[in-house]
Amino acid sequence: xxxxxxxxxxxxxQEGDSAVIKCTxxxxxxxxxxxxxxxxxxxxxxxxDIRSNVGEKKDQRIAVTLNKxxxxxxxxxxxxxxxxxxxxxxxATNTGNQFYFGTGTSxxxxx
Amino acid sequence: DAEITQSPRHKITExxxxxxxxxxxTWNHNxxxxxxxxxxxxxxxxxxxxxxxxxxxxxxxxxxxxxxSNTEDLPLTLESAASSQTxxxxxxxxxxxxxxKLFFGSGTQLSVL
Numbered sequence: 001x002x003x004x005x006x007x008x009x010x011x012x013x014q015e016g017d018s019a020v021i022k023c024t025x026x027x028x029x030x031x032x033x034x035x036x037x038x039x040x041x042x043x044x045x046x047x048x049d050i051r052s053n054v055g056e057k058k059d060q061r062i063a064v065t066l067n068k069x070x071x072x073x074x075x076x077x078x079x080x081x082x083x084x085x086x087x088x089x090x091x092a093t094n095t096g097n098q099f100y101f102g103t104g105t106s107x108x109x110x111x
Numbered sequence: 112d113a114e115i116t117q118s119p120r121h122k123i124t125e126x127x128x129x130x131x132x133x134x135x136x137t138w139n140h141n142x143x144x145x146x147x148x149x150x151x152x153x154x155x156x157x158x159x160x161x162x163x164x165x166x167x168x169x170x171x172x173x174x175x176x177x178x179x180s181n182t183e184d185l186p187l188t189l190e191s192a193a194s195s196q197t198x199x200x201x202x203x204x205x206x207x208x209x210x211x212k213l214f215f216g217s218g219t220q221l222s223v224l
Contacts, residue, residue: 001170006153034212043201043215044154089153098169099144099213103153 002027004092006102013080014110021105023090024072030092033066033073034099038087047088048075080109114138117202117216124223130189132219134202140214141207143185145169145177147198148218154201160185161207192223 003026013019025033034049050057050064050073057064061080066073077084090102115136124130134143145157156169158177166177174196176188189196202216 009151036213043217044213045215046212049212098156098159100156101146101154103151 002030002092002094002100004090004100004102006090006105008105009103010106010108012108012110015080015082017080019077019080019084019107019109021075021088021090021107022072023074023092023102024070025092025100026071027092027094028068028071029094032093033064034091035062035064035075036089036091036101038089038104040086044089077107080107082109082111085109115202115204115214115216117200117219119219120217121220122222124192124221126192126194126223128192130192130221132187132189132200132202132221134185134187134216135183136202136204136214136216137183138204138206138214139182140204141182142205142211143179144203144205144213145175145185145187146201146203147171147196148201149198157187157200158185189221194223197221197223 006023031052036044037047038044050066061078063076087104087106089104091099093099118133141162144159146154155171157175160166160179200219203213205211205213
């Protein structure tokens with residue numbers, strides 16, 4: 001099955017700086033890569049996703065890049081704010097119905 | 112509004128007891144999933160269902176079972192609870208088809224003493 005690895009496990013940045021979280025996957029058939037944000041005590045919620053036919057996608061301060069050849073994708077958050085503090089999960093799917101998640105990155109934005 | 116709800120939010124039980132966690136969605140989604148979340152492991156798939164009467168094992172299915180008698184519900188049963196099953200459990204659903212996002216419930220914190 002698919003194996004998704006995520007780094008780093010914890011990340012601290014100063015407010016206003018950028019944050020980058022990286023994930024690798026093993027199954028070259030994977031074709032959809034969502035990112036979920038989970039605030040403390042809350043449910044994971046989708047923040048951005050990318051499909052295998054696209055190399056980059058942006059939504060305001062967040063962006064995701066995908067390198068199919070190297071089988072890795074990354075989440076970029078610019079101009080970080082305290083409300084960005086949360087756990088972020090990457091995921092990959094090759095069947096369209098079963099998702100494989102990374103182990104999560106705890107992001108702390110220091111005011 | 113359509114929603115996915117889990118109950119209870121918190122549960123404390125004893126080793127060896129049978130426990131059932133409820134998951135109910137009103138989106139009419141075909142696909143439903145149960146995950147457990149543990150520090151250092153992220154979200155791991157326990158069981159999933161692609162429709163009524165369909166159930167499948169995920170990567171950590173030992174000690175758990177599910178049944179799907181209708182579209183809306185996928186209850187998760189721990190046959191004989193163990194301390195290793197102390198975790199936060201999330202139910203999720205998605206529409207039929209490829210590359211559709213998951214909608215998560217609010218989670219159940221289960222403690223097995």
